[in-house]
Amino acid sequence: MSDKRLIYLDNNATTPTDPRVVDAMLPFFHNVPGNAASRNHPFGWAAEEAVDYARDQISKLLDVDSREIIFTSGATESDNLAIKGVFEMYAKKGNHIITLKTEHKAVLDSCKKVEKMGGEVTYLDVDDKGLVNLADLEAAIKPSTIMISIMWANNETGVIQPMKEIGEMCAKHGVLFMSDATQAVGKIKTHPKELGIHLMAFTSHKMYGPKGVGALFVNRKNPRVKVTSQMDGGGHERGMRSGTLNVPGIVGFGAAAEIARKEMDADAARLSVLRDKLENAFKENLEEVYVNGDVNNRMPHVCNISFKHVEGEGLMMTFNQEVGVSSGSACTSASLEPSYVLIAYGLGDDLAHSSIRFSLGRFTTEQDIDETIEMVSKGVNHMRDLSPIWEMYKEGVDLESVVWQEH
Ligand SMILES: *Cc1c(COP(=O)(O)O)cnc(C)c1O
Numbered sequence: 001m002s003d004k005r006l007i008y009l010d011n012n013a014t015t016p017t018d019p020r021v022v023d024a025m026l027p028f029f030h031n032v033p034g035n036a037a038s039r040n041h042p043f044g045w046a047a048e049e050a051v052d053y054a055r056d057q058i059s060k061l062l063d064v065d066s067r068e069i070i071f072t073s074g075a076t077e078s079d080n081l082a083i084k085g086v087f088e089m090y091a092k093k094g095n096h097i098i099t100l101k102t103e104h105k106a107v108l109d110s111c112k113k114v115e116k117m118g119g120e121v122t123y124l125d126v127d128d129k130g131l132v133n134l135a136d137l138e139a140a141i142k143p144s145t146i147m148i149s150i151m152w153a154n155n156e157t158g159v160i161q162p163m164k165e166i167g168e169m170c171a172k173h174g175v176l177f178m179s180d181a182t183q184a185v186g187k188i189k190t191h192p193k194e195l196g197i198h199l200m201a202f203t204s205h206k207m208y209g210p211k212g213v214g215a216l217f218v219n220r221k222n223p224r225v226k227v228t229s230q231m232d233g234g235g236h237e238r239g240m241r242s243g244t245l246n247v248p249g250i251v252g253f254g255a256a257a258e259i260a261r262k263e264m265d266a267d268a269a270r271l272s273v274l275r276d277k278l279e280n281a282f283k284e285n286l287e288e289v290y291v292n293g294d295v296n297n298r299m300p301h302v303c304n305i306s307f308k309h310v311e312g313e314g315l316m317m318t319f320n321q322e323v324g325v326s327s328g329s330a331c332t333s334a335s336l337e338p339s340y341v342l343i344a345y346g347l348g349d350d351l352a353h354s355s356i357r358f359s360l361g362r363f364t365t366e367q368d369i370d371e372t373i374e375m376v377s378k379g380v381n382h383m384r385d386l387s388p389i390w391e392m393y394k395e396g397v398d399l400e401s402v403v404w405q406e407h
Contacts, residue, residue, distance in 0.1 A: 058215060068218055080230055082201055089227055096121070097148075129293060146175060162297075179199070182201060315379050
């Protein structure tokens with residue numbers, strides 16, 4: 001990277017590690033070398049004590065018992081452990097899982113694996129705002145249903161699902177409620193027990209902690225939930241996840257949780273003002289912009305927006321030397337596929353292809369936002385100036401009725 005000032009607005013992909021977190025971690029690389037599972041010398045005890053402390057910091061953030069936190073390598077592993085682990089553990093009760101089409105790939109691909117292992121998975125649609133339809137959800141429950149897995153907040157749009165209502169439904173029907181809460185933990189209040197969530201996956205590197213460490217909350221009482229381990233070895237983490245604990249990473253994760261608990265309300269309030277400034281400026285400066293997802297049930301730091309008739313990847317190239325964001329298209333081998341999340345919201349290919357996700361974070365400044373507004377608006381105007389489709393649109397041609405020549 002050059003030494004030019006860069007603006008980072010891709011905090012949903014990963015957050016920078018908070019310098020206070022780094023400070024907390026440093027001693028655990030060298031001065032405290034112990035393995036938390038070494039029970040017979042002070043090095044091991046110090047490591048174990050540090051892990052216990054971090055576990056407490058994380059359980060305080062979630063308002064759960066520290067014995068309900070299982071450390072993993074990240075949310076991908078936590079999702080795998082929750083879904084495959086429940087599928088295997090509850091095989092006698094049933095084999096059916098319900099989830100959404102807009103879940104993260106870690107959930108969707110774990111569900112696909114469950115199908116290969118003989119399970120049955122229902123992938124529900126969402127409405128045009130990205131929300132689950134509760135009547136559809138209830139109708140999908142059957143006697144063989146063991147679990148509903150619905151993410152708290154969507155990574156692409158920030159849309160927040162009706163967690164309380166889903167929790168009540170799960171309790172009523174006696175099915176487990178699992179949530180991938182990776183994008184919500186540390187940003188908004190996430191107390192699983194209040195909402196009847198039995199399993200909850202999250203990760204350190206989306207909340208200003210280090211990469212490569214995550215956790216799964218597993219409810220211990222009423223009901224006592226168990227998952228079959230997916231990683232076998234020394235029986236760490238109450239037998240649910242073997243492997244030497246990443247002590248420095250866990251210490252950082254704990255520090256990040258404590259900072260989040262104290263500062264997330266202030267961060268959220270500040271970021272929602274900046275996010276709204278960004279969004280409103282685009283709406284005022286430019287024509288044909290569409291915000292994706294339910295603006296009334298949305299994370300405070302995320303803006304997913306489509307600039308109609310502008311190809312998102314091309315638009316990004318006009319400013320990606322200065323601003324880091326994410327487009328609504330994923331590069332899969334040769335072709336650019338539009339986001340499956342936005343397609344599930346009912347966006348046409350054109351709007352899905354023209355979407356950009358701006359995700360702000362703790363270190364985003366007002367100057368970052370002002371400069372981004374300027375650069376992106378300029379980029380959109382530039383792209384539209386070059387676009388024959390935009391010209392046709394401005395001339396009043398009904399683009400829907402145009403019959404395009406096949407090549
Ligand atoms: C980032 C993310 C994950 C994966 O987390 P890792 O710790 O990188 O494995 C899973 N689910 C959601 C919703 C995410 O945003």
